[in-house]
Amino acid sequence: MQRVGLVGSGFMATTHATSYQEIADAEVVAVASLSDDREAFAAEHTPDADVYGDAEEMMDDADVTMVDVCTPTPTHRSLVEAAAERGLDAFCEKPLARTVADADAIVDAVEDAGITFMTGHVLRYFPEYVEAKRRIDAGEIGTLGTLHTERLSAPPRYGTNSWFGDKDQSGGVLLDMAIHDFDYLRWVVGEVNRVFARTAEWDDGHLNQHSSVLLRFEDGTTGHVEASWGYPDGSPFVTSYELAGDGGLLEFDARDENAVRVSGGAEGANAPSSPLAKSPYTQELEHFVDCVETGRDPDITPDDARAAVRIALAAIASSERGEPVSPAEVGT
Amino acid sequence: MTVRIGLCSTAHHHAHSYADSLSDLPDAELVGVTEVGDRVADARAAADDYGVDYRDPDDLFADVDGVVVCSTNADHLAWVERAADAGVDILCEKPLAPTVAEARAIADTCREAGVNAGVAMPLRFSQPVRNAKTAMEDGLLGDLRFLSGTNRGQMPGGWFVDEEASGGGAVMDHSVHIVDVVRWLTGEDVDEVYAETGTKFHDIGVEDVNFLSMTLTDGTEFVLDGSWSKPDEWDFWGDATLRLVGSEGVVSVDCFGQKLKQTSDDADPAIQSVYWGSNPDEGLVRDFVDAVREDRPPMKTVADAVNDVAVVEAAYESAERTEAVAVEHR
Missing domain, CATH: 3.40.50.720 (NAD(P)-binding Rossmann-like Domain)
Structure with a gap:
């Protein structure tokens, strides 16, 4: 225990x-x-x-x-x-x-x-992402070509002293949110050779950012991560992917989930909407606790987490410099 | 007055849709089809399909008010020169030309000959795009901050993958539609482009990966995935989408999202998606026929399309150099 x-x-x-x-x-x-x-x-x-x-x-x-x-x-x-x-x-x-x-x-x-x-990096415990990787690893869509992911939301309006909106603390949408997809794509494909990013930014009392990151992996595969903290307040949080290989395609769009659709309802009544019996966060922590108990190595290594940070920082640098940046060169 | 239209080459598969749209118009007539070289037999077969005559080029030019050019990209210039010589108006398939030099030559030729000439940009007539334009003009977006588009499709094969005939692969074929829509909606040009390209899906001699990361002349950022990444067995030909992110709201356009799903036990493929939305080609052909009758330029002119080709040319240069490249427009 x-x-x-x-x-x-x-x-x-x-x-x-x-x-x-x-x-x-x-x-x-x-x-x-x-x-x-x-x-x-x-x-x-x-x-x-x-x-x-x-x-x-x-x-x-x-x-x-x-x-x-x-x-x-x-x-x-x-x-x-x-x-x-x-x-x-x-x-x-x-x-x-x-x-x-x-x-x-x-x-x-x-x-x-x-x-x-x-x-x-909890995306590794979301079944829609795990299942896609399993099928890619099994060769079901052939050799990978283009990998497109989306992660779109309003700016976070929580966080002590609005620290998410302070890029010096959070790194903005690229380090805080797009990093989920960076880690996932690196898990699926391998190391990233270079990134080219564009980030639009504006302030409406919160830090709004909308980013697009092109990734070139070492094996030549190309990825595109689009991440937004620029949607209007109250917009649903949306994730999607389109993963294309030379033998097929995997598509997912959270807007199509609709596990439980509710119209109206009595005020204050609770209507859970997740289709999952066990949350990905619980899966993730359960795995870690199991590793601690048994001495096994966790799924996600410290190096993995550092590599994801490097991709995100390279994307931030690319957004600022208008040129491709290698994750290997950031912070040096 | 019935506007008399000829069809120059049926090498591009869009010819069939334009012929259908022409035959639906009560005030226009598809007079005939013409071709040169190796594809004459194809054009004769197409003419039979459309129920019109196959004609020799000069014979057709002498008998029409305007022509639609559906040749390979490399042959656009030659057809436009013949049509301009004959004094007939022109609607040219996209992209206008494989190079900026040829695109400019087309624009100059038409201007000097005094013919009205346009480029086939059907998405300007897509109702979802028009709805987005209305929303923008109504101020729904606040300040436009970011644009993200896709024009992913199946690999078309044939002359599209023969660089001599097409000028290039997915970058050449699937960049200009969304680039044009964005230029039309914003009134800005593309200022700079960075491209990631490659050949990953098919054993072909041109690129099938086409990611463009751009800025517009007012600094707005714009990214486009125009790859030939849809599998041959996908349930539709491809997509055309555009997301407009503004300070006050977001408008997401799916030009061909209006699909029903059909399953047929005895068919191959058993499951397919069927588009039921309004057909943008009808508006495109309507505008060209009206332009011919009214002696005005079509909505999308060849002069304007030179700047679309400039984006494509800069994209190839960017992919070559692995850096962002400034787009030269006039």
Whole structure:
């Protein structure tokens, strides 16, 4: 049984706390957050957990066996380093880090300490994405040619002090959101040779961005990731892909899901809409807990998470410079 | 007055749809089909299909008010020169020409001969595109920030993959439709293009991957996937979509999204999608016939299309150099 110390009390911490309730081998025994709402968060989502205002104090004082980091991106490094110093296994939300230097430091820290560590590239647990990869790996669409993904949403209107809207902290839509597709496509295809990106940006009280990233993989496959934080408030979050090979095509569009369609309804009534019996976040954390319990290596390596950060940072650099950028050259 | 139209070459498969649209117009007549070289037999067969005569070129030119040129891209210039010589108006299949030099020669020839000449851009007559134009003009988008389009299709084969006849592959064939729509909707030109291309789907001598990342002259960013990436067994020929992202809203256009699904136990393919939306070619042909009658330029002129070809030429240069290339337009 893993005794989890959860760091953070925002949107992702809530998602993880909910998932841990469904995981037999893990229990959140402590929560640490800088936010004033930490007591309320714990009361609602982790009623048996001790509450701390300082994460390192929690790691020292609470009887935790692993740490789950659900905090703003720039804080990941010091929190993971703190866990590693204490020999605590750690799960960290994506993106791994805001900079290559921080990503390198995290990879070094977890490898030196020998802790079990994984980054939350949760797309690898979404069945529509897993199934596509399984079929590609089985050769069902032949040799890959063009891979197109979309991830479209309104700007995040949550996050402490609107940190998502601060590019210095979040890296914007490319590092915070497109990174899901970067990691997925790299998982499917392999290393990226170069990216060319365009990003439109405007401010309406929140940071709006709409980005397009062309990716050239080392094997010659071409990808296109379109990611938006530019949709109007209230727009449904949309993901889609079209993965084309020389022997076939895989298409998915979340707009076609419609597991449960609701018209009207009594005010305040709850109508769950996910078609999945188990959420991808629960799958992801269950896998990590299992790795911690059994000593197995997690699906997603520290290097994987760092490579995804490099692709995203290359895309940001390309957007700024108007030229193709290699993930290998960023941060050097 | 019945407007008399001839068809120069049926090498391009769009010829059949234009012939159908012409025969539906009460005030126009498809007079005949002509061709030169190796494809005369094909043109004779097509003329039979359309129920019109096959005519020798000069004989046809002497008997019509306008011609539709559906030859290979490389032959556009020669047909336009003959038609302009004969003083007849012209609707030319897209892309206008394989090179900017030839496209300019076409535009200059038509201007000097005083004939009205246009390029077949049916998406300007697509009702979903027109709806988007109305929404834009109504201010729905606020400020336009980003454009993302697709014109993915099946690999057409034949002369389309013979560089001598086509000038190139997917970049040549599937860039200009959405580029034209964007230029038409925004009133801007393409300023710069970066291209990722390749040959990944078919064993052919031209590219079938066509990703273009562009900026417009006002700085708006515009990305287009015009690859021949749809499998031969796909349930439709391809797509034409455009997403317009604005500060106040987003408009997503799917020109051929209006499809019903048909399953037939005894047919091959057993499952296919059938387009039921309004046919953009009807509007295109209607506009050309009206232009001939009214002695005015068609909606999309050859002069304007030179700048579409400039985008294509810059895209090839970008793919060659692996860097963004400025588009030269006039």
